[in-house]
Amino acid sequence: MEGYHVPVLLAESIEALNIVANGCYADLTLGGGGHARAILEALGPEGRLYCLDRDADALANAPVDARITAIHADYRNLGRWMEYYGVQKLDGVLADLGVSSHHFDEPRRGFTFRDDGPLDMRMNQLGGVTAAEVVQGYPEAKLAGVLRQWGEVERAERVAQAIVQARAKAALATTHQLRDVVLEVYPGTREPHKVLARVFQALRIEVNGELASLEMLLKQLPSLVRQGGRVVVLTYHSLEDRMVKRYLRGDAQRDSKVLEMRDLMGGEAGPFRLLGKAYTPSGDELYRNPRARSAKMRIAERR
Numbered sequence: 001m002e003g004y005h006v007p008v009l010l011a012e013s014i015e016a017l018n019i020v021a022n023g024c025y026a027d028l029t030l031g032g033g034g035h036a037r038a039i040l041e042a043l044g045p046e047g048r049l050y051c052l053d054r055d056a057d058a059l060a061n062a063p064v065d066a067r068i069t070a071i072h073a074d075y076r077n078l079g080r081w082m083e084y085y086g087v088q089k090l091d092g093v094l095a096d097l098g099v100s101s102h103h104f105d106e107p108r109r110g111f112t113f114r115d116d117g118p119l120d121m122r123m124n125q126l127g128g129v130t131a132a133e134v135v136q137g138y139p140e141a142k143l144a145g146v147l148r149q150w151g152e153v154e155r156a157e158r159v160a161q162a163i164v165q166a167r168a169k170a171a172l173a174t175t176h177q178l179r180d181v182v183l184e185v186y187p188g189t190r191e192p193h194k195v196l197a198r199v200f201q202a203l204r205i206e207v208n209g210e211l212a213s214l215e216m217l218l219k220q221l222p223s224l225v226r227q228g229g230r231v232v233v234l235t236y237h238s239l240e241d242r243m244v245k246r247y248l249r250g251d252a253q254r255d256s257k258v259l260e261m262r263d264l265m266g267g268e269a270g271p272f273r274l275l276g277k278a279y280t281p282s283g284d285e286l287y288r289n290p291r292a293r294s295a296k297m298r299i300a301e302r303r
């Protein structure tokens with residue numbers, strides 16, 4: 001679909017995958033299909049690419065290619081899908097997390113405070129609770145927790161209180177109704193967009209269970225990626241990046257004492273080796289695509 005999404009760190013992420021010509025890969029976040037197309041270009045005729053997206057709109061962007069299997073699914077279930085398709089090991093996995101530009105550009109999806117639309121925010125519109133249901137139904141303390149934890153919203157308690165007071169008078173069903181209630185808590189703020197972005201991000205993460213999906217995925221990767229295979233993850237906020245780094249560096253495994261390996265020196269090593277630091281888009285890319293500004297790419301290799 002024209003204008004659906006501009007892929008971020010495209011050349012860098014494909015290089016990081018270190019694609020073997022007839023290998024088997026998974027693009028866990030198809031979106032507009034930009035990364036998927038580039039993976040196909042690098043793959044040989046016998047290569048395979050499994051593309052997942054939990055948003056049905058994205059699946060329409062799957063390139064028409066005999067080497068592709070497009071799956072409408074949450075990547076939290078990657079292991080089950082690979083089992084279903086008889087895939088034993090993947091040569092590489094790409095995950096470009098979060099939402100696509102399409103989500104922000106379509107007011108009917110309810111992700112943006114810039115345009116008025118229904119407070120939906122579900123990536124998978126076939127089920128789950130909407131942002132309106134969260135805003136209408138959560139108790140005040142739980143709402144404040146969501147805003148604090150997922151959005152690091154300053155004055156989270158005040159915002160939650162304002163929402164509860166407003167919804168007692170009339171249902172909060174649209175993005176602009178929510179926007180107006182939130183801004184009442186920050187009279188005269190010079191940066192209303194920053195405040196709103198944090199509140200909307202928090203609700204979006206809650207509605208889509210984003211961190212839970214990511215953690216479930218990261219736990220499965222050691223058994224799905226072959227030795228020497230690559231995992232490339234693009235994150236867009238610090239909560240995601242922290243979690244990805246923790247898992248790919250092996251800290252999470254060390255914490256939970258489910259160590260898979262010990263290195264030759266008797267020390268402990270996780271299942272992946274993190275390659276380099278976090279990569280970020282160049283100034284040139286940011287000039288062409290400002291929406292890439294918070295991106296960080298982590299690359300890891302299966303030991």
Ligand SMILES: C[S@@+](CC[C@H](N)C(=O)[O-])C[C@H]1O[C@@H](n2cnc3c(N)ncnc32)[C@H](O)[C@@H]1O
Pocket residue numbers: 005006007008028029030031032033034035036052053054055058073074075076096097098099100101123213214
């Ligand atoms: C940043 S976009 C990906 C853009 C894509 N790389 C491209 O080149 O156009 C993120 C996509 O991931 C999808 N997504 C987010 N969380 C997901 C999950 N848990 N499982 C599957 N897809 C998910 C979203 O619906 C969205 O289409």
